[in-house]
Amino acid sequence: MNHVKTYTIEEAKRKLERYCAYQERCHQEVTNKLYTMRMIPEAIDVIIVHLLKHDFLNETRFAQTYVRGKFNIKKWGRQRLKLELKKRDISKYNIDLALKEISEPDYLKTFNDLALKKLNTISENNPWKKRKKLADYLLYRGWENHLVYDKVAELIP
Missing domain, CATH: 1.10.10 (Arc Repressor Mutant, subunit A)
Structure with missing residues (x-):
């Protein structure tokens, strides 16, 4: 018998708080994680709102951290940084803001x-x-x- 773990909204909130606290995440990563946890769309919305409200999830902060990390460690140029952020559905506004992190x-x-x-x-x-x-x-x-x-x-x- 293949038993799949199910989560209450509260359990999922706690799990995702840890997931986001460990490293910056984008909305897409969080949504994908919740889908793999077999959460229903209504629950996903509730959890994402909770994470945003309590600042576990912040797209601007994610984009800035991502840009700094990939630029400093992988030595990526602006074109690659833009492309990778777009793939993660980061808004143009946040992409532009993040790229300003590099002098x-x-x-x-x-x-x-x-x-x-x-x-x-x-x-x-x-x-x-x-x-x-x-x-x-x-x-x-x-x-x-x-x-x-x-x-x-x-x-x-």
Whole structure:
């Protein structure tokens, strides 16, 4: 017999409070979690309102934390950050607000450091192939086209 755990609204609230307190979550993650707990849509709405009211769930804070983390740790550029936040149904307003967390000097310094670091790992003698490898790497990480192509031209003349 396959017994599936069921939750009362109060139990689910507590469980989701812990889930949100552990790390910032977006609405989509919380909703998905509640669906996997087999909560009905009416209960999900009640729980989400509770989490918002008690500041366990905050889309602005999530977006800002996400941007800071992915920029500082994974060295993602603005394009990738925007794309990933959009995938999580974060509003344009909160995306724009979150991207302001990164200062322009920090952004450019991180970009330049990343480009140099990657260049030193590319063991390719053909300048065309070398340029392509560097450009592809930086573009995949979500750095803007104009930054990438200017930097590649500067580093591999």
